[in-house]
Amino acid sequence: MLHADKEILKPWCVFIIDDSPEDRSEIHRMLLSGSERRLTFVEAGTGAAGIKAVLGAVPPPDCVVLDYNLPDMDAHEVLAALIGSDGMPVCPVVVVTGVARREDGRRVLRAGAQNYIGKDWAGAQALTRALETACEGWAMARELRQGRDALRLVADRETFRRVFGDAVRGLTDEHVIQQTASDLLGAHLQASRVMSLEVAGEEHVVVGPSYVSDVNRMAGIYRLEDYGPKLLATLRSGENVVVTDIRGDGGYSESDKSAYAQMEIAANLGIPVLKSGKLVAVLGVHQNVPRMWTSEEIAIAKEIAERTWAAVEHARADAKVVASRVQLSQIVAIMPSFSAVLKGPEHIFELANQSFYDLVQHGSEILGKTCLEALPELATQPFPDLLDKVYLTGEKFEAAGMSVFLRRGPLEVQTEIFVDFVYLPLRGADGQVSGIFCHGVDRTAEVRAAQSLSMRERALRSLADNTPDLLMRFDRQLRHVFVNSVVEKITGRKVEELLGKSNREMDMPAYPCDQWDAAINHVFEHGSHSSLDFEWATPNAGVRYYSSRLVPEFNDDGGVESVLCVTHDVTRRRAFEQQLADQARRKDEFLATLAHELRNPLAPIRTGLQVLKLAPDLAVVTQILPVMERQLGQMVRLIDDLLDVSRINSGKIVLRLERLSLQEVVASALEASRPLIEAAGHSLRVDLPADLVWLEADPTRLSQVLNNLLSNSAKYTRTGGQIHLAATLLGKEVHIAVADNGAGIPEDMLSSVFDMFTQIKRTLDRAEGGLGLGLSLVKTLVQLHGGTVRADSPGIDQGSKFTVTLPTATRPDGQPACEASSPTSTVSNGRRILVVDDNVDAAETMVMLLELSGHEARSAYGGQQALDVALSFRPDLVFLDIGLPDMNGYEVARRLLADPATASTKLVALTGWGTEDDIRKSKVSGFHAHLTKPVEHEAVEALLVSLLPTRRA
Template identity: 40%
Template sequence: MLDEVATFLAQAVPMGGKGIVIATPDHIDVLRRRLGPAAAVRVAWMDADAVLAQFMVDGWPDPARFEAAVGSAVAAACAGGTTVHAFGEMVALLCARGRHDAALRLEELWNDLARRLVFSLFCAYPWDAFPTPELAQAFRRVCAEHDHACADTALALPAEGDADIGRIRLEQEVQALRAEVRRYKDNERVLRRSERELADFVENAVEGLHRVGADGTILWANRAELQMLGYGWEEYVGHNIAEFHVDRPVIDDIVTRLACGDTLYDYPARLRCKDGSIRHVLIHSNGSFEDGQLRYTRCFTRDATERRERDIALKQRDRMLLDAPVAAALLMGPDFVFRLANRCYRDLVGRDGIEGLPLLRAFPELRGGEIHHLLEHVHATGRAARVEELHVHGRYLKFSVEPLAVEEGEERGMIVVAVDVTEHVRTRQEIEHAHAERAELLAELTAASRAKDEFLAMLGHELRNPLSPIVSALKLIRMRGETGFAREREIIERQVQHLVRLVDDLLDISRVTRGKVELQCERVDLAQPLGKAIEMARPLLEQRRHRLDVDIEPDLAWEGDPMRLAQVVSNLLTNAARYTPPGGKVVLRAHGVDGERVRLAVSDTGIGMSPELRAQVFDLFFQGKRAIDRAEGGLGIGLALVRNIVGQHGGQVEAHSAGPGKGSEFVVLLPRRTPAACAVPDVAPAANAAAAVRRRIMVVDDNVDGADTLARLLAAHGHDVRVFHEPVAALTAVPDFLPDLAVLDIGLPVLDGYEVARRLRALLHDHPCRLVALTGYGLPADREQSARAGFDAHLVKPVNPDVVVRLAAGTD
């Protein structure tokens, strides 16, 4: 009967309905167990005797009290149209006490209640409540008050005058037994199915399971256990569990505790796998006992290798933070609780005992400050942040905050590293101040140098003005054939030539150093400008009785300014003549080095140079140690002029000497082809070169200088570029502009680059547009995230301009 009642109540609960049980305490206990905790909470449980006492007056049901005791409970359960199934034993109790008339009245009250409220009522009566034909007829009247009677167990009532109530009861018992047998068979089928499902569940569970006998023999193991350790069934089951434990004291402790009735949770152990490796596991286990004796133990084995590795990594992290030579702390949770703070950190902040305290309790003065805002930003965004020079209480700190990678649901944390850079900042400020002073001084020197160059230029021109009539006068004297002052005339001519050369050098060095000289290039045989140079230097060579040897490779083609090359070689020959004692030897050689360069060399048997002198010989206005008579002459600008002219031709000049008294050699290396500084081009540009493809490019970056610079670079290559520093304005302009390429900063305000990319794709519909991500993060994970967001390229700041140009051109 109670099985049927439990089934009746359970039919309402899954549909969101409720149950009402008015029964004896014993039956209430049985029904609670049959329904289970989840369903039992939706049933109102009432003691039948206690409820009867509430509405029975002088052995008769009082309608008003019945309404208060029973009707109100049924009405509350039916509120809102809820399905209600009720079971009552009060009529059965009245019949058992011989109060059949009161039982009939109670049935009438239930029926009246059913006409006002919608619910289902289940009633059951014991067979021995109607032992006589008269009572059976009374029961007939009770049943007549019901809408339905159970077909399996309803009493076949005797006809009027039939007194064989015993036979009828036996027939009823047979029907009940047949129904019970059917339920038993149904339950047996359910039980077998449940056993199969349970066996399948434990065998194919993803957790390792095994059963161990009291003597330590493994009785059974599921598939996950065998796969975890790599053994076959026969290699594991039937063996002693101790064979697979690496640590004998551990398995001995497990066996001892289980034999004593202990239950183990997360017990760490090391198991030996078939391949010889060691696997760290956590064991949950308890024993099955019978008559106080251990029969077997139930064991769950969980692979804890990753957990152990993570624990080790966390311990290593904590140890690294504690031993770090810089101030470091570990903050956890939204309140930034100090989990760790090493000695350097405590010394830096000047406080101990901060572990376990929230940030604002340990440092209330930081509330609303820059550090507090920085930590809140990192905790909210999960992105690292750094302040290079954070000014705190008169000191400067390099403050870095790195978020910890956590699994979903884990507490978020941050590692804080602070380095005192006060001395570095102050040193830098001093250096910056010194640089400012140096820049100011350099500006003054530059102005002075410019004034000097202008003065030299003016001086050269002013000196040349009187030289011109002097030279003309000398020519007139020579033409007239006047010989009275021949010796004096030669002296004046020689000194005027010397003065003209000095003035020319002054003018040239002024123009060269100011970048005012433009090379007039042509393709010539190198012997031509070298011959001119020899003519220019010959008077001084002959005056000092030097022997000049010339070795020039025939047909040595060269492209450059022949006049300036003649000036270079003339200065080198003149320099050799001046610093070689009379009667010495000067050699000029010119040869091709390879297909790209030519080599000119002027060597002498003169006074030579020390290493210190060689290092400064090409400096402007530099002169070596000279005798008091200054016999060699010169202003110290000839070699400086040589270096400048050779440099303009794309070449280089070097000075060599074995030392004082051992002569010198000056070597000039020049490219054969016309250098870029020349005015004559080698090949005319192609007239029909293909024009670059003009593209519409959108740059969205809140860094104004960076965006504008990138835009100017792209515009210089012929593209139509529009710059936006705010994402909403950029998206508004998309339908009209229809970009072919969009360069999007990821860290934009309001909308990040990923959201801008998604909306931009939607606005463009089918219009092709390449998306380029611009960011400061370049980890593989960052690149994968931008690729998932639909970006075609990922650029890390600072950007290589060549890469952007290739992306715009479509070659990358």
Template identity: 40%
Template sequence: MTTPTHALILNVDDNDGARYAKTRMLARAGFDVIEAATGNVALEKVREHSPDLVLLDVKLPDINGLEVCRRIKLDPLTAATLVLQTSAAAVHTIDKVRALDGGADSYLTEPIEPAELIANVRALLRLRRAESALRESEERFRELAENIDDVFWMFDPANDVLLYVSPAYRTLWGRELAPFERGADHWTVGVHPEDRTRIASAYEVLRREGRYEEEYRIVRPDDTVRWVRERAFPVPDATGRTYRLAGITTDITGRKTGELLLREADRRKDQFLAMLAHELRNPLAPIRHAVEIMDPRKSLPAAMLDAARMIVSRQVTHLSRLVDDLLDVSRITQGKITLKYEIVDLATAISTAIETVRPALDKKHHTLRVELPSTPSTLLGDSVRIAQVIGNLLSNASKYTPDGGTIVLSAELGAGEIAIHVRDNGIGIDADILPHIFELFVQSENSLERAEGGLGIGLSLARALVELHGGRIEAHSAGIGQGSEFIAIWPQSLAPASRTPLTKEVVVADEVQTRRVLLVDDSVDAASAMSLLLETLGHEVHVAHNGFAALEAAGVFAPEVVILDIGLPGMDGFQIARTMRERADTVGALLIALTGYGQASDRQRSHEAGFDHHFVKPVSFDDIERLIAKSGAPGLPRNLAPLQGHNGTAG
């Protein structure tokens, strides 16, 4: 397109004088002008020279000017040419109507004032330039749209026509584009009727509110679901009028899914914290009541005192199990669980598991049937973890089975595998929950389960531990009220089952030698309780509540055993242990770390600081008693089991 001052104009008039006058006017205004005196010559020159505008008189000797205009507009090669129709004043009214209906872009009545002619020509050329710029912009928009993943679309609000949708539409919606039924324009494409309706609605929102942005869900023909974000904005023409409505549709499924997962995770977190608070508070009530029973001022019978002590013991064991499960989840999540592989007798592992859940089974009067293969069977794995998995499955079955129910534990030998089944006739699992039953913190909403408590991590732990062994675990249920079955499938070892009887080390009280024990803990209650227990065995105990007091006491007391907390004010247990190993009065003492820190890195730091053993609170006093007794056995080195951990697991 040439600029207005160098636009090419074809001046068509059979009157030589009038044609000359109009040519002079246009030339003085800076336009390039060519002429024609007949309709046929005019059509030839339009095709040959492609003028920007044709100044066309109605009255011509061969072809009527109205017909010339019609032919120009019908020819695809010349249809974009501007036509300014002119005619004499006597017939201008009817000719003006016919000219505009025939495609003329404007109409003037002769005689024409020079200023009026030039103003009309310039106005038409400006309009054409603006329209051309818009078309070029649309073409660039289309080129851009066809090379990105977002869906671009363009809508004509004046004619209520969707003009363009980029090819990414196929990918996002899973629908094919096809020629639109009104498709005279090459821009026009067909989309699903629902999408055309939505885009038309977007224009109404944009016109009413000045902006349009929406997120919504679409279901593709293959039933997959996608989330999209759609934004629309007006495209103004040279006058500021909304000429087009353009829009961008972006696939936000990944982000939306992440948001939904975060919301679900946040919901589960809140649910878990509520359950954790519930589970931690539950044991505190019987512990407190038991402590009140043991108040010496009450002078209660010995049988009642023994029962109170058993209550405290059971509840502390329960609390310890909760903490251990939480720590196991953390270790598994961080990949810090290490299995100790050995040949494990299946019957022994099952017996150990049953022993851990026997109180729960007895409490609800459950019948437990055990069906094992007739031949001895072994597994290759960590005996403690295998028993833990079976115990978790039995505990889960007991929790979901009403009083008097039946639980069946069986094992089947396969090709290199052993499948352990735990089946119950309890409340069953809802179909919606079943696919998520092994996920962390997932629990049934059934009131029975809520009454039984739990943190919703037992099955998740079981799956993780089975998979660490190279096995797999499955859950089956016909639905609510139909019971459930869990199957843990393990790789089987080829070695014969071990029949070596299990032995338990017993420390005979008469053989225990009394020791000087330095006990360091900033918790006054914890230190007092441990001190009382040690003194009942005849040990001489000195208590300190910080590192400086401990080191000062060691110089006078010369302890043979030091039980040392790690988290102390001023100087931590690691610093104290290193200092004691450098001093003559404590270099040979038995150093035992008794702490709430139980990660592998904590145990490594204990070892480097000079500790002989590392126990995680709460610890059985029997373990402490056994270590002190061993430290005095003749011919045995002080450090028998370096960094032996809580419940006998190596640190």
């Protein structure tokens, strides 16, 4: 035996197809005797009967013994009918024949038989072995065929899966996905219809895209209850509905069968799709004829149903994302603020609006580039890390006024801008972060404005805190809303103490509070400025005087919003105004004194002239002329003092410095002042250093200083007083003091005694004249010499002391010998002289004086007249006034020098203008000399001798 195991020894059913009853019985007998198995037999006498019985048997017989020749067909035809879909007979077949030809055996084996045996040599054992060999061969072939079929099914399934995946991949429309899946599955299963049904609500299903072949397409909405409660429960439980033949299935009513027949459904697969335990869709596979559904077909249908629904859900989610992206892009495009969408962990620009392009100064070329590819300057800034963090954590990031540096402009200059922005994570259909939405506002202008405003505020605060004025701002409740730091110096209170409080809340006394409230309310009510002057006791500077100006500050509606008060410390101004008032008063006193001082010498001069008229004899003339000359000299000195003051005030005084000894200066001053001292009966004491003290000084001006001091002492000391001049050498300075025991100086006058026009009221029995210019000249001249002067006095009637301090000079190496000047000759040789002056009296008296001196003199009173007289008179010298009515003296001089007839005439300016500038102008205009009125006769004669030494022929 080939096998002795349980599988071989199981009972067999043997089907004998033979037209001979005897042969059937013989085969029956031989098998029973030759086999150890328990056998059962089924018989048929024709091929058709055998075919029907074998194909209808469930299960089929274990083996068929087939006669080669049958009355209705041969073995080849029977074998062809028994071949199944897999290419093999439904059971093993052994062909027996009365004529065992080899060729016939090969033919039946090729036709599908497993063995072949002749009746003439078939014994019990041979037939049994042939039967068992056939069964074993068929089983092995069937197993091999099933293995090949399984491999083919796997290959087909994988191929189908790949085709399905390739076809569905990339599809974004749910209807296209469903149609594609239905078409592919329908073709693969060779079904009549494949369709997707989606559950809508609790009661209906909606037929989606479907595949049909030789049947009608179904569409529309169907009720769930049409499935029947049993079928619906099966689907909702997640079990597949598998029906091979609806017409033969007792589970369907006749009405159901009729309905299915109308829909051309004979066999049906219902594949449920559940999500979270709920039925959401059904994949229906229909066949218009009964069909045995294999497990492979059911499995592939189940897989396709699940994959299709997953793809549909994904497409719907993607569609939502796309719709949201489209909506987002539309929103981004119209948003006034800058916006951009970056996708993926690489942060690739997907969308951006014009505002974003304007911000980064790039166009749409940045789309498709990563953030750092588009904007490489961000690599060293925090933004890439912030994007990574938002993408990884899914948490938004927002910032206000954040600084960012971008390359902008044609030169790509790195520019700082300021932005408010937010990074929002964007999520895909799977809920995972897929991108980032960047949205923000460019705040650069506002930040710059705020920075500028802050700078201006700091500058204004600095200006306000560094201005000497007190600045305050009041609201309508009279409260301080702004105060600068000057308030601390004035009130001793901190700025913070005043803010938000009114003056009354700061415990200001009632009276000034009333003043302030009235002034502030006036501005609020009338919208015009107001002013307020007040005094205040400061913590450290005593009582100070202030002047306030209050002005309205208007709002956009034109109403007064606040009142600004600027308070200025006018203490110094008040003092200066008082000084100006004092100076004006002193000037008035000076003018009165000047009139008095001028009248004093004029009175004896005028009286002298009257005396000369009444008694013109020589004795009277001899007596009265010295008086008139002395009084005239007094007037000249007054005028000289005034001229000196004018020169000093205009800065035109020039020192003629030279090396000289103090002793020389003192001697000159004593010579000038001694007559006044002796006339008053004063005693004079002079103490000078034994050695010469050398100075770098103007001898005339320094002598004038000491002369003024000595003359003051002589004038303001009672008759018989004492005057002391002493010089002391201290280091590189010499101190020259002039002291007296005279009227003294009040203490309150010591600080102003050197001011111009200052006069000290005297209580002496005799009044001494004076314009109050002397000490002012002293101070200025001493300062011009690099020295100082100080006044000291114990008080009224206790004398005074003036001390002049001057720098000393080094001793000169040698003193040049001073040649004695020969006296000026007054002998006249009689010159022709023309006097030109619009003051007729001055011109005529000068002519008379010149004629008395032996000269031939003429006069003219205007410029043109002077030119005419000069042409006919041909003078040797012309005394020419500068201020003439028709043309000035400079023009007359120019014409005289330009005319050959008068080109050699000497020209002397005789004018009341005697400043250094006046002398320079006359020299430039061609004048040979310059004399200032009034002029001494001796000076005139000396000038004539120097300019006209010889008589003209």
